[in-house]
Amino acid sequence: MTDVLIVGAGPAGLLLACELRLAGVDAVVLERHPRRPDFCRGFNLNARALDVLARRGLADRLIAEGRRVPHAAFSGLPVTLGLAGAHTDHPYSLGIPQTRVEEVLEAHARDLGADIRRGHELRVLEQDADSVTATVATRDGEYRVRAAYLAGCDGGRSTVRKQAGIDFPGTEATRFSLLGDVELADPGELPFGPSTGPGGSVFVIPRPGYVRIITTDPRPPADKDARVTLDLLQTAVDDALGRHVELRAPRWLTRFGDAARQASAYVRGRVVLAGDAAHIHPPAGAIGVNVALDDAFNLGWKLAATVRGDAPDHLLGGYHTERHAAGAHVLANTQAQVLLGNSGDRLGPLIDLLTRVAGHSDGNRAFAEVITGLDTRYDMSPGTGHPWLGRLAPNLTLTVGDSTTDLATLLTPGRGVLLDLTGGSAVPESAAGWAGRVDTVAAACPGHPELRTILVRPDGHTAWLSTTGNDGLDRALEHWFGPAAERGGRSRRRL
Numbered sequence: 285m286t287d288v289l290i291v292g293a294g295p296a297g298l299l300l301a302c303e304l305r306l307a308g309v310d311a312v313v314l315e316r317h318p319r320r321p322d323f324c325r326g327f328n329l330n331a332r333a334l335d336v337l338a339r340r341g342l343a344d345r346l347i348a349e350g351r352r353v354p355h356a357a358f359s360g361l362p363v364t365l366g367l368a369g370a371h372t373d374h375p376y377s378l379g380i381p382q383t384r385v386e387e388v389l390e391a392h393a394r395d396l397g398a399d400i401r402r403g404h405e406l407r408v409l410e411q412d413a414d415s416v417t418a419t420v421a422t423r424d425g426e427y428r429v430r431a432a433y434l435a436g437c438d439g440g441r442s443t444v445r446k447q448a449g450i451d452f453p454g455t456e457a458t459r460f461s462l463l464g465d466v467e468l469a470d471p472g473e474l475p476f477g478p479s480t481g482p483g484g485s486v487f488v489i490p491r492p493g494y495v496r497i498i499t500t501d502p503r504p505p506a507d508k509d510a511r512v513t514l515d516l517l518q519t520a521v522d523d524a525l526g527r528h529v530e531l532r533a534p535r536w537l538t539r540f541g542d543a544a545r546q547a548s549a550y551v552r553g554r555v556v557l558a559g560d561a562a563h564i565h566p567p568a569g570a571i572g573v574n575v576a577l578d579d580a581f582n583l584g585w586k587l588a589a590t591v592r593g594d595a596p597d598h599l600l601g602g603y604h605t606e607r608h609a610a611g612a613h614v615l616a617n618t619q620a621q622v623l624l625g626n627s628g629d630r631l632g633p634l635i636d637l638l639t640r641v642a643g644h645s646d647g648n649r650a651f652a653e654v655i656t657g658l659d660t661r662y663d664m665s666p667g668t669g670h671p672w673l674g675r676l677a678p679n680l681t682l683t684v685g686d687s688t689t690d691l692a693t694l695l696t697p698g699r700g701v702l703l704d705l706t707g708g709s710a711v712p713e714s715a716a717g718w719a720g721r722v723d724t725v726a727a728a729c730p731g732h733p734e735l736r737t738i739l740v741r742p743d744g745h746t747a748w749l750s751t752t753g754n755d756g757l758d759r760a761l762e763h764w765f766g767p768a769a770e771r772g773g774r775s776r777r778r779l
C-alpha cells in the first residue's frame with residue numbers, strides 16, 4: 285500500500301513525484317521502460333514552465349545549461365513574438381533537451397524519497413471507494429500494489445485513462461509529418477530552417493552532432509504506427525525539394541499527426557490524469573512538456589492535501605476545473621497554428637489581421653503570453669478584484685528582518701505563503717490555525733508599498749490579496765487549505 289501510485293516517468297510523472305514527496309506524501313512511480321530512451325522528443329522549456337520550476341528552486345540549474353531565445357513563434361504568422369515586457373521572470377524560451385529536464389527531475393524526486401521503478405508496466409487497474417489496485421508487470425513476473433490514489437502520467441495512449449473509462453473526445457489526425465534525427469552527408473546541401481521545393485517543404489533544426497528533419501508525410505499508411513524507415517524519409521525529402529539530399533546515420537525516425545483530444549475528466553474517483561494522458565495536440569508551438577509540468581504543479585499540492593485528509597472537498601475537483609480549461613486553450617492555440625500554417629489563400633485576410641495585431645507591442649506581448657500559458661489565470665473566488673488575483677504572483681523582492689529574499693524562494697518548501705507586508709501587524713491571530721499548511725511571513729515589499737497582505741497557494745498563484753483590511757482572509761484560507769486546526773502555534777518562518 286502506498287499513498288499515490290504514479291504511472292509514467294515523463295515530465296508530468298516526475299514533477300508530480302517531487303511535489304508529493306515535498307508535501308510528505310509517499311509516491312511510487314512505475315515506468316515501463318528500463319532506461320530513458322536514447323532519443324529526445326522536446327527541446328525547450330518556455331517562460332511559464334521556467335517560472336513554475338523557479339517556485340521550487342529547480343529553474344536555475346537548467347537555465348545555466350540551456351540557450352535562451354528571447355521570443356516565441358506562432359506558426360503561420362510572419363512575425364516574431366517578443367517576450368520582453370511579458371509577465372514573467374524568464375522572458376525567453378530555454379533550449380534544453382527534454383531528456384535533461386527529466387534527468388534533473390528524476391534525481392530531485394529520488395533525493396526527496398520517491399520510489400521510482402523502471403521496467404515496471406501497469407497492466408490493469410481497479411478502483412473501489414477506498415483505494416486503487418494496480419497489476420504491474422516486470423521482467424520477473426507480475427505483482428499487485430494498492431494506493432490511495434493513482435495518477436495516470438502515462439502519455440497520449442494512456443492505459444490509465446482507458447482503464448478508468450475516461451473518454452478522450454476530439455479530432456483525428458488529418459495531416460502527418462515525418463521526423464528524422466539524422467546526419468546530412470553534405471551539411472552544405474540544406475540550410476537550417478525551412479526550405480521549399482516543387483513538392484513541398486522541409487524544415488531543418490540544428491542539433492548537437494546531427495539535424496532534426498521534419499517534412500510532410502505525403503502518403504501516410506493505413507497503419508499510422510507503421511515503422512518509418514530512412515528510405516521513406518529520404519524519398520519524402522527528395523520529393524519535397526525536387527532534388528536529392530543524402531541523409532544518413534538515423535538516430536530516431538518517427539511520424540506524428542495533428543490529432544487534438546482532451547480527456548473529459550481529469551479526475552475520476554481515485555484516478556487523476558496529467559500531461560499527455562489528459563490531452564494531445566498538434567506539436568505547433570512546442571508546448572507539450574511545458575503543459576505537462578504545469579498540470580503536475582497544479583495537481584501536486586491538491587492531491588497531497590487530499591491524501592493527508594486536510595483538503596477542502598472541492599480541491600481535487602478544482603484540478604480538473606483549472607487545468608481542463610488551460611488544456612482546452614492549448615488545444616485551440618495549437619490547432620489555430622496548424623490552420624494558419626496550412627491556410628492557402630482562404631485564411632489570408634485572417635493572417636493579415638493577426639499580423640497587424642501582433643505588430644503592436646501590446647498585441648505582440650498578448651500573443652506571446654497566450655501561447656506560452658503566461659496568461660494563465662484561475663478563478664479565485666472568494667477573493668478581491670485585484671489584477672494579480674488568480675495569476676502566478678510576481679516574484680516580489682522582499683525584506684525579511686535584515687535579509688533580502690523573494691517570493692519564489694519562500695515557496696520552495698511547497699506550502700502556501702501568507703505575506704504580511706506591514707512587517708508583522710496585518711495578519712490576524714486566527715491565521716495561526718493554518719500553520720503547517722501556510723507559512724506566515726512578515727516582510728516589507730519596497731516595490732509595492734500599497735500592498736498589505738497576500739495569500740499565495742503552493743503553486744504560486746495569488747489566492748487572496750488586500751491593500752486595506754483582512755476581510756475575507758479566513759474564508760480564503762479555509763477555501764484553499766481546509767478548516768483551521770483547533771490548536772497550533774503561528775508559524776512565522778525565520779530566515
Ligand SMILES: Cc1cc2nc3c(=O)[nH]c(=O)nc-3n(C[C@H](O)[C@H](O)[C@H](O)COP(=O)(O)OP(=O)(O)OC[C@H]3O[C@@H](n4cnc5c(N)ncnc54)[C@H](O)[C@@H]3O)c2cc1C
Nearest residue numbers: 292294295296316326327406438439559560570571572573
Ligand atoms: C516528435 C515530438 C517532438 C516534440 N517536441 C516537443 C518540444 O519541442 N517541446 C515540448 O514542450 N514538447 C514536445 N513534444 C511533446 C512532449 O514530448 C510531450 O508532450 C511530453 O513528453 C508529455 O509528457 P508526459 O509526462 O505527459 O508524457 P510522456 O513524456 O509521454 O511520459 C509518459 C511515460 O509513461 C510511460 N508509460 C506509458 N504507459 C505505461 C504503463 N502502462 N506503465 C508504466 N509506464 C508507462 C512511458 O514509457 C513514458 O515514459 C514533442 C513530442 C513529439 C512526439
